[in-house]
Ligand SMILES: NC(=O)C1=CN([C@@H]2O[C@H](COP(=O)(O)OP(=O)(O)OC[C@H]3O[C@@H](n4cnc5c(N)ncnc54)[C@H](OP(=O)(O)O)[C@@H]3O)[C@@H](O)[C@H]2O)C=CC1
């Protein structure tokens with residue numbers, strides 16, 4: 001599985017505010033770039049924290065990208081994937097509608113009634129991990145289902161885990177010209193944090209986009 005993490009942060013590294021409400025950090029040109037990255041992916045993944053905070057749709061905005069994908073014999077939108085150990089994704093979340101395939105990654109400890117409700121709502125549930133979603137296991141199953149390239153849109157808990165598991169191949173970070181602040185505001189990589197053996201990156205590109213900077217990296 002090739003994994004591309006994409007996120008937008010303030011200059012102080014925050015993905016949103018201490019209230020965990022969605023903040024538009026990217027400008028129009030960056031959102032257009034994000035749409036292209038989505039279109040080039042087989043799946044777009046977020047954590048359940050992002051689903052509960054933002055209620056994202058994670059489909060393509062530009063119809064021409066859907067047309068391109070149809071012409072290539074692919075589904076018009078990439079699949080949507082939620083990492084959700086306890087199956088907390090609401091059945092009326094936008095990510096569960098019929099605009100694209102939706103995979104909900106759950107752990108073995110997810111309540112059966114929640115799993116059944118998500119399946120009734122049209123989601124495909126993938127069980128991986130005992131109490132928390134195991135990304136290595138889940139990605140192996142997604143690969144069996146034809147997902148070879150996954151774009152990860154956040155949030156900070158999930159991005160940290162993917163770095164911890166050594167699963168990230170590329171990172172695109174848009175740094176908007178804004179200060180958010182807040183010691184409890186989510187950052188690019190939250191979780192427990194590293195104290196040694198920090199993942200290191202190769203800087204591939206630096207580009208001005210809107211009034212911010214797009215940084216692109218390969219992960220060592
Ligand atoms: N600016 C940007 O580019 C973006 C900003 N955001 C912002 O980020 C915030 C949400 O981020 P955050 O709270 O970090 O939530 P995440 O989206 O990272 O979701 C975290 C949750 O995912 C579940 N999960 C399942 N398996 C794992 C695993 N192996 N490792 C880690 N988590 C796992 C956990 O819940 P459980 O144990 O119940 O499964 C965990 O609490 C929102 O404020 C949102 O607006 C989000 C995306 C992009």
Ligand SMILES: Nc1nc(O)c(N)c(N[C@@H]2O[C@H](COP(=O)(O)O)[C@@H](O)[C@H]2O)n1
Nearest residue numbers: 008023024025026054056057058059153
């Ligand atoms: N690239 C980017 N820039 C920002 O400024 C953002 N706030 C985000 N957020 C991500 O986009 C998701 C919303 O997707 P839809 O428009 O609903 O398809 C949101 O949930 C974050 O993952 N991204």
